[in-house]
Amino acid sequence: MNYLERDLRAQAEKYKNLFLISEKLHSCMDMETLLEELFVILHENYSDYSYCLFLSFDTHSRENYPIKELEYDSENVAAAKAYALGEVQFEQSITDRNAIIYAPLKGIQGVYGVLQMIARDSVDFPESEIEFITLLAGSVGHAIENAKLYQQSEQLVCNLKLLNEATKQFNSNLKLEEAMSNISQQIQSAFQAEEVGFFVLTDDQLKVKLLPGSTPYFYSKLGQVYIQYFKEKILQEKDSLYFADFRSEMEVGEEFHSIMAVPVYQGQSLKGFSIVMHHKPYFFTFDTYKLLQTLIQHSSLALMNHKLREELNKLVITDYLTKLHSRKYLDEKILHSMKKDKQGTFILIDIDNFKKINDTYGHQVGDEILVQVANVIKANIREKDIGARWGGEELAIYLPMVSLDNGTAIAKRLIKKVEENSNPRVTVSCGVSYWYKDLAHSYQSLFKRADEALYVAKTTGKNRVVAQTDHHEAS
Structure with a gap:
């Protein structure tokens, strides 16, 4: 075999090896694996x-x-030129007798970096070596491009899933607290965020309400500092905020560096905002920031609809004038209580001489009196108690797990408070009834006994409380 044949066979073997290298590199869809494989190949061949x-x-x-970051400085002129032009560049070190080649990592869509090869004790690279390194760098560029496109597609699928799941949460029948908690967990998982907060502004934009689902940090004093700072910043900038390495004049003991803050608008009106934070600088990429913007904007309409739906549901169960519960809501709660509780007390309330008030002062003042009495009721019952408008000038209170004696005492306190806090001064009469599980009291009899006790109170002097009598107890 002559020299030419050996050279041709060596060249064929070399390019066969290049094909195998390219095949191996293009099979790597993970960037870390791709780079690891590349350096194994370089070590084996060079x-x-x-x-x-x-x-x-x-x-x-x-x-x-x-690996170095490609920077435009005096030390990397040839590397920067190879990257900018997409062409191979050469350097020679006369003192060290080194030949240096810079081969661009070119893909179809762009250049992703530069491969630097240094031949020790050489003045130049052979032509065949230049061609091989150039082809190798091109293969690396295509492999990097494929890996990046694959990762981008995977990320896009994850992003779409996140957006889809968030929309489903907001448009579901879940309570706002549950929906926000689920969204917060998804953001923490997808973005690996340390702190996530959701906030709504009052109509005057002076105060901030922390929504359920926010991480506990925002309930702390330090968390409040961040909330107020970014509220003012968003009101000033009127746009989303992205900080890769946050530095500010804030004097806080625990500083976060990576911060994203996205406002929620309804039309042109700022209704709230979200903050996502991490201690490490440059932790959130700009793509993550854009995704958060899309997520918040995508969900803002659904969030507003959710709030409107809650307000509508509240209107359905609330009397428009007194803001007490409706009679239908009261009935449902009493029936539910009679299934799960052991006892409960029902108070039926009537405003004394209400027709005379309307005739003397007018119906507008009559409405004001109803509101005043309703406010007294709301101020003197527990959160789990139910105050309701029974009809006309009659109001009602249901006290779950409260005995007849305690319920009667509450009613007596109530008539005293009404007389003290109404203007023009009015009085009320109360009929009190009671149920107990062991006595098999019925839902209908509970109302009947309270109505009969109220009738006695009205016909025996008014401004008084009458509880059900003994002969009613088993009816």
């Missing part, structure tokens, strides 16, 4: 060379491999 990758994108592999 053990006598020094090499380095200059990359234009961020990677966590710099500590393990000879």
Whole structure:
């Protein structure tokens, strides 16, 4: 075999190896795996060379491999030129007798970096070596592009799933607290965020209400500092905020560096905002920020609809004038209580001489009196007690798990408070009834006994409380 034949066979073997290398690189869809495989290949094929990758994108592999960020400075002129022009560049070190080649990592859509190869004790690279390194760098560029596109598509699928799940949560029949908690968990999981907060503003935009689903940090004093700072910042900027390495004049003991803050608008009106934070600088990418913007904007309409639906549900169960519950809501709650509780007390209330008030002062004052009495009721019952408008000038209170004696005492306190806090001064009469599980009291008899006791109170002097009599107890 002559020299030419051996050279041709060596060249064929070399390009066969390049094909196998390209095949191996293109099978790597994970960037870390791709870079790891590349340096194994370089070590096997260029053990006598020094090499380095200059990359234009961020990677966590710099500590393990000879990777540098591509920067435009005096030390990297040839590398920057190879990247900018997409053409191979050369350098020669006369003192060290080194030949250096910079081969761009070119894909179809762009250049992703530069491969630097250093041949020790050489003045120049052979033409065949230049061609091989150029083809190898091109193969690496295409492999990086494929891996990045694959990762982007995977991320896009994850993003779409996140958006879809968030929309489902907001448009579901879940309570706002449950929906916000689920969204918060999804953001923490998808973005690996340490703190997530959701906030709504009062109509005057002076105060901020923290929504359920926010992480506990925002309930702390330090968290409140961030809330107020970004509220003012958003009101001033009227736009979303992205800080890769946050520095401010805030004097806080626990500083977060990566912060995203996105406002929620209804039309042109700022209704609230969201804050996502992490201690590490540059933790959130700009793509993450854009996704959060899309997520919040995508969900803002659903959030507003959710709030409107809750307000509508509240209107359905609330009397428009007194803001007490409706009679239908009261009936439902009493029936539910009679199934799960052991006892309960019902108070039926009537405003004394209400027709005379309307005739003397007018119906507008009559309405004001109803509101005043309703306010006294709301101020003197527990959160789990139910105050309701029974009809006309009659109001009602249901006290779950309260005995007849205690219920009667509450009614007596109530008539005293009404007389003290009404203007023009009015009085009320109360009929009190009671149920107990062991006595098999019925739902209908509870109302009947209270109505009969109220009739006695009205016909025996008014401004008084009458409780059900003994002969009613088993009816």
